[in-house]
Amino acid sequence: MFKVETNLKTGEEIYKKVLSNGLKVYICKKPGYIKKVGMYGTVYGSIDNDFIDITTGERLKVEDGIAHFLEHKLFEQEDANALDVFAKMGVSSNAYTSFDHTVYFYETSSKHKECLNKLLEFVNTPYFTDENVEKEKGIIAQELKMYEDEPSSVAYYNVLRAMYKKFPLNVDIGGTVESVYRIDKEALYSCYNTFYNPANMFVIVIGDVDEVETVKQIESFFNKNVNRKTATVERFILEEPKEIAEKRIEKKLDVYMPYICMGFKHEKQDGKTNARNTVIMEIIDDVCFSALSDFHERMFNSKIITEPVEITYESGKEFSHTILFAVSKKHEECEKEIKTYFEELRQNGVDKELFEIAKKKKQGELIYDAENFMEIHRTVIDSIIQDTDVFEMANAIKDITKEDVDNFIRENLREDNMVISKVREKKK
Amino acid sequence: MKNIIIRNSNRFKSVFAQVNLLLPLTAEDMSKNALLAMMLKKSNSKYKTERELERKLAELYNTSFGAGVGKVANMYDITFGIEILNVKYTGKEALDEAVDILCTAICEPNFVDGKFDEKTFELEKSSLLERIAEEKDNKKKYALDSLEREMFKGTDYGYPLYGTAEDVVKITNEELVKHYYDVISKAEVVVATVGNLENMDGLAETIHTRICGKCGKHTVEFTPLVEQAINKEIETKVEEQDINQSIICIGARIKDVKTEDVYKARLFDNILGGTPAAKLFQNVREKESLAYFAKSMYNMFTASVCMFAGIAPEKYEKAKEVMLKQLEDIKSGKVSDIEFNAAKENLISAYKEKQDSKGGQAKGLFSNEIYFGRTVDFDEMIEEISKLTLDDVVEIANRVVVTNIFLLGGKADV
Known part of the structure; x- marks a missing residue:
């Protein structure tokens, strides 16, 4: 086990160990905190729909939404539901699925060791039957319906559809109601056996814990209880063309406020570059669009927006893109102003003084992040998926220059790689 | 009831300072309270625009400042909050500046010839109108708020938190100024500081004293439960x-x-x-x-x-x-x-x-x-x-x- 070193003066203490079965374990110490969080995850998400089944050795293509379905079903054990088991202990538990990973977690103030064992146990004990699979479909269908009514969710998924022709980012993480109803237990087992193998998984423990004892507990669990095939997963990734899929997607919903997403499609990058680009984009967000910026003041004073436009960089091992979010009743004018603004930024770069203020702001953010109990898990998971240092992003902050930011805008936020997704009001 | 709440723990690296202005809850004042909170958040005598204020906060190592409103039984609560790093990271001067921003926002509005800056006033009014119209887009919250309005129909509590669009449209600049003075002349001030308060002694008291220096010390008569007949039929x-x-x-x-x-x-x-x-x-x-x-x-x-x-x-x-x-x-x-x-x-x-x-x-x-x-x-x-x-x-x-x-x-x- 080793301590992840950092020259940041934020007081973060993180320990890492890779077990003999390939499982990556991270302990993020938070002295003095009452809460302890245990997370057990897999590098498997909605985009992993084409792979070699570890049991059969055959290539298998599965239905959209199966990673998310699996996440729902893993809580169900033969004699109990893990959610219930935790709840009966007074412990909250939950899980989520994203494009490229799935995480199961609990939060507790007092029963951490017991909970950690339970978490490892239930995720390692799949129990899928025709009956319990069928029952879940109605619940997931309602979850999907809920998101279909949320303008931000609809605009976001459509901007991904507009950018990606083939890569499965162009499908909702949960799939569709139709694809969900086609999922069966055999497919769930195939996905589980392949992706939920220790070499593809990780454990993160956050709280006032002893790192040596915690690692021993995890090692002991796996030595006694888990004897599954462990191997590197072979995934098939469709080659995504450089060009966007379509320039514009618009959808009408029963809402008052139109929602705009602007996407910029980039080529896939290595982890280090993605980490650096993430920080560059956070600076762009502060300098160019937040309430710090002249742009925001101008747009607000013209009554085009009431809330700041936001921009963010998203990436994984196989993709990267930038997405801008805006809400405006005057959505056509808003879109036009933003496009003109990007043209100006490409030509003139960002304001030097604001850039320096943004860097100072980021230094403060690092300390707040170190205090934020859950922030560290996002950073750790990113480093696992992209194979980078845990503090890659934080360390990048001091080296980034105004020229880096200007170059990024010029090279990556262009007209030709840009798409628009809008949710507009249905006129009654 | 204590008007100063202090909790110190070195598990944190920062401090959250909250100021609550408690007022009697009346339907006719809901929109004015909401608009007032928005005005005071964005602009004051020292930082007249949101941009100037946000730049200052960013320079203070990402100090954050916000304002909001809420209903508490028969009281209306205007809350201001600031989050600042402990002085060991920023130095005492930064702390003093952050506290000054919080107190100035409440005590020294951006008045021009005895009125709020007209442009800011009009813009915030528009924003509030949009906020009200947009409520129905958050389906779950809208449904829960609508239920509450039905349950407490006919009472001040049952009135929408931001009032109605009609209420907002009617507010004039002069009326809002008068309302500001009304608020500070009767609000009960409560201050809470929670976080790592090492070498930050007396923070809550300093904030409380400064704000009460402007507002005075008042007590709002609180009734913990909404007194209303329970209907017989669903x-x-x-x-x-x-x-x-x-x-x-x-x-x-x-x-x-x-x-x-x-x-x-x-x-x-x-x-x-x-x-x-x-x-x-x-x-x-x-x-x-x-x-x-x-x-x-x-x-x-x-x-x-x-x-x-x-x-x-x-x-x-x-x-x-x-x-x-x-x-x-x-x-x-x-x-x-x-x-x-x-x-x-x-x-x-x-x-x-x-x-x-x-x-x-x-x-x-x-x-x-x-x-x-x-x-x-x-x-x-x-x-x-x-x-x-x-x-x-x-x-x-x-x-x-x-x-x-x-x-x-x-x-x-x-």
Whole structure:
């Protein structure tokens, strides 16, 4: 086990160990905190729909939404539901699925060791039957319906559809109601056996814990209880063309406020570059669009927006893109102003003084992040998926220059790689 | 009730300072209060534009500043909050500047010839109008707010938090200035500082003294529970929207409620719909597959509970039946040991874990000062919850009366 070193003066203490079965374990110490969080995850998400089944050795293509379905079903054990088991202990538990990973977690103030064992146990004990699979479909269908009514969710998924022709980012993480109803237990087992193998998984423990004892507990669990095939997963990734899929997607919903997403499609990058680009984009967000910026003041004073436009960089091992979010009743004018603004930024770069203020702001953010109990898990998971240092992003902050930011805008936020997704009001 | 709340812990690296201005709740002042909070947040005598203010905050190592409003039974609460790093990271000068921003925002508005800056005033008015119009886009919140309005129809509490668009349009600059002076002449000021206060002694007192120097010290007469007759028949309202998922909200009031009932009520609420082991989750979602979310929420200031779920429109009658049955089951004592213990443990854990959150502590302790009229710490709450039995839960459940149903979406046969 080793301590992840950092020259940041934020007081973060993180320990890492890779077990003999390939499982990556991270302990993020938070002295003095009452809460302890245990997370057990897999590098498997909605985009992993084409792979070699570890049991059969055959290539298998599965239905959209199966990673998310699996996440729902893993809580169900033969004699109990893990959610219930935790709840009966007074412990909250939950899980989520994203494009490229799935995480199961609990939060507790007092029963951490017991909970950690339970978490490892239930995720390692799949129990899928025709009956319990069928029952879940109605619940997931309602979850999907809920998101279909949320303008931000609809605009976001459509901007991904507009950018990606083939890569499965162009499908909702949960799939569709139709694809969900086609999922069966055999497919769930195939996905589980392949992706939920220790070499593809990780454990993160956050709280006032002893790192040596915690690692021993995890090692002991796996030595006694888990004897599954462990191997590197072979995934098939469709080659995504450089060009966007379509320039514009618009959808009408029963809402008052139109929602705009602007996407910029980039080529896939290595982890280090993605980490650096993430920080560059956070600076762009502060300098160019937040309430710090002249742009925001101008747009607000013209009554085009009431809330700041936001921009963010998203990436994984196989993709990267930038997405801008805006809400405006005057959505056509808003879109036009933003496009003109990007043209100006490409030509003139960002304001030097604001850039320096943004860097100072980021230094403060690092300390707040170190205090934020859950922030560290996002950073750790990113480093696992992209194979980078845990503090890659934080360390990048001091080296980034105004020229880096200007170059990024010029090279990556262009007209030709840009798409628009809008949710507009249905006129009654 | 204490007007200064201080909690120090070196587990944190920063401090959250909260200032509450408590006022009598009146329907006619809702919009003015909301607009005032927005004005004071964005502009003051030293930082006249949002841009200037945000740049200053960014320079102070990402200090954040915000303002909001809320209803607390018969009181209206305008809250200002600032989050600053401990002085060991920033130095004393930065702390002094951050505190100055907070106090200046409340005490020294950006007045030009005795009025708010006209352009800022017009812009914030437009923003507030948009905020009101946009409420219906957040379906779950809109449904819950609509239920509350139905339950407390005809009272000041039942009036929308930001007022109505008609109210906002009528507000003039002069009227808002007059309202500002009205607010500071009668608001009760409460200050809470929670976080790492090492070498930051006297922070809460400094803020309190400075604000009271402008406002004076007042007490707002607080009635902990909304006094309103409970209707005999369940009233159902449907608002049709063109959405994929309907949201059903069932509201209930607790009869003859006393201050100390709050612990029983919270435990009852947790058994009903507070956790995945709770009756609503287990029955509405897991057994019947009717919903993705099915929960309940208790409001101690109004002694009301609401159950809510997101359902397929055609499942309204079935969902209503299953949800109401959960309440009936608790009334008749059909609560297993597992359900009871899970809810109790969860509540106790939640109070323990609140101490890991600066904002959570500030809000919780402030609410307790108002509700109980004295300091009630989380340890005391844990002790009270620990003593409760199933009999306590059944007793309070039998005082729960369903009064209203609100359905957002459609397919109710009403």
